[in-house]
Amino acid sequence: MGAPPIRYRRSVLDAATVRRAARGEARAWAHLTEHCGAAVWSLCVRLDPEPEDAWQEVWARVARTLERFDPGGPASVKTWIARIAHRLLVDRHRRRQARPRGGELPELPDHRDAEQALAHKQGVHRIEAALATLPPAWRRVVVRHHIDGVELEVLAADEGVAVGTIKSRLHRGRARLSELLEQP
């Protein structure tokens, strides 16, 4: 006796899976990281000069706090994790700012070559490279608002600043991006 093989390619990230992930079940946790991993990694790459470290730190924080996530609340688990990532990246940036520096180092992700990418004139590379040249505070607002779709009021809360400050950063970031993208 036997049943024909059944192939499944995708699983749904439902509330039960999130609860099991919070309890430490390996497969549920793997589902969670697979479901939200790309969004978190994109943030780490775009907003932190050490994305691998940031990635580990984000998930360590998610692992410690996942049990507090309310599946019945207004935010999806993906949004909830993205906010954790954002706040952590802000913290990391502030820690870097507080560290005494041995020299004047530019605040650019060390894995990018912005000038070379711009020279390629490929849309995605140009935009990513242009993003990389923005000061971190402007970059965070532009990425979170335009790529992740986060409202400015939420960003202001996450950054711990006034909404007006967030708007200023957004407008300055856009201004700088539009200037860079018009360059040959």
Place this chain on the structure above:
Amino acid sequence: MTEPTLTDRELLSRLLDADLTEGDAATLRERLADEPELARAWRTMQALPDQLATLPSLQPPAATPKGPARFWRAPRGAGGPGGRLPAVAALAALLALASFGPWLRAPADQVLLAGSAWVRGDVDLLAAGTTVHVDGRAWIHVEPPGGLLREGDVNLPELPTMDRKQVLAALAGAAITVTVYEGRALLSPDDGAPVTVEAGETWSSAEPPERPPATRVRVARSAGADPSDPATLQAENAALRAELAATHARAAMLSGQLHTYQGEPQPWTDDIPEAFRPDAFEAAIRRALGELGNPEALVSLDCSEYPCLALFSLPDGDTRERAGAIAEAVGAEFPEDANASMRVSKSDDDGAVTTLAGLSLTPPGDDPRDDEIQARLVHRMESAVEGLVGGADESDEDVTAPR
């Protein structure tokens, strides 16, 4: 014509969000009509949000980051080490445990005073006088000295705040055994060098593990040696024999490690009661499913080794209720205090949910092979589900019998 300044571009960004006063907006629109360069910058600004929103996500690293630690121990009275429950009651208790989360998060100062426990995840705990860090999945057993601590056995969820030195003093002389099934464990005994236990290995403080020497013998010919000289050939022959012996020993060790990880297949022996043998087991399963009016639920039956493992397909809906119904119906066909193990696995494909449940029963009473049987059942269940549902996209709930 002048290039727009950054200030001009900021104004354009504010215009995009309607974040200007009416007067400022009107002034800027007049400039847009008169200044082609500014108009071009405006078109760039208008396209920018869509360009950013459609940036592709970046592929994350392949390795899954570490998840929450989890720690489980059977509650007292529900079948601690060596204890047993009637099959149906055991399943009911286990299904209830699965519902309310038997997997506990281990704080850093978790202590295992006596008995055995499964440890999963990234966990630090104190077992006997040894600090154990588990990163993966391991079985830890502590045998305390004499009966000093029997009365003081403590359920980990009710762990009292004991002074660490008191704990260590009380556990002096206790023996600890660690078997790692996945990942590794790092043991730091107070009175010895740290030990790393890899997957498939067992370490015990009572009996040091025997490991064959991993030596390799190289035949080094001195310059100018005559390869046809009998003495040279004899030396090479001896060296090759030694290398072959070492290789055989290593192969035996690896085989042992594999068996430790996958469990040892158990043969059908004459002392196994008829009710638990393949023909009778299958007949009992079919009768039970017939009573439930769902004979098609049985998708596979593996009696290639002891015990038999039946795999059921559960319909969508209340998994626990359905699994419990099958367990109860099957349990009624066997002696009342038979031991049962059940594991549930669920997969979802575009909303089509399929749940598989594996069930195995063994005769009442203690069986010295229980550890191997349980480990083997886990492996057999995972293999059976893997063969039926393929891929790794499934979520599992462990609903195994308490030990």
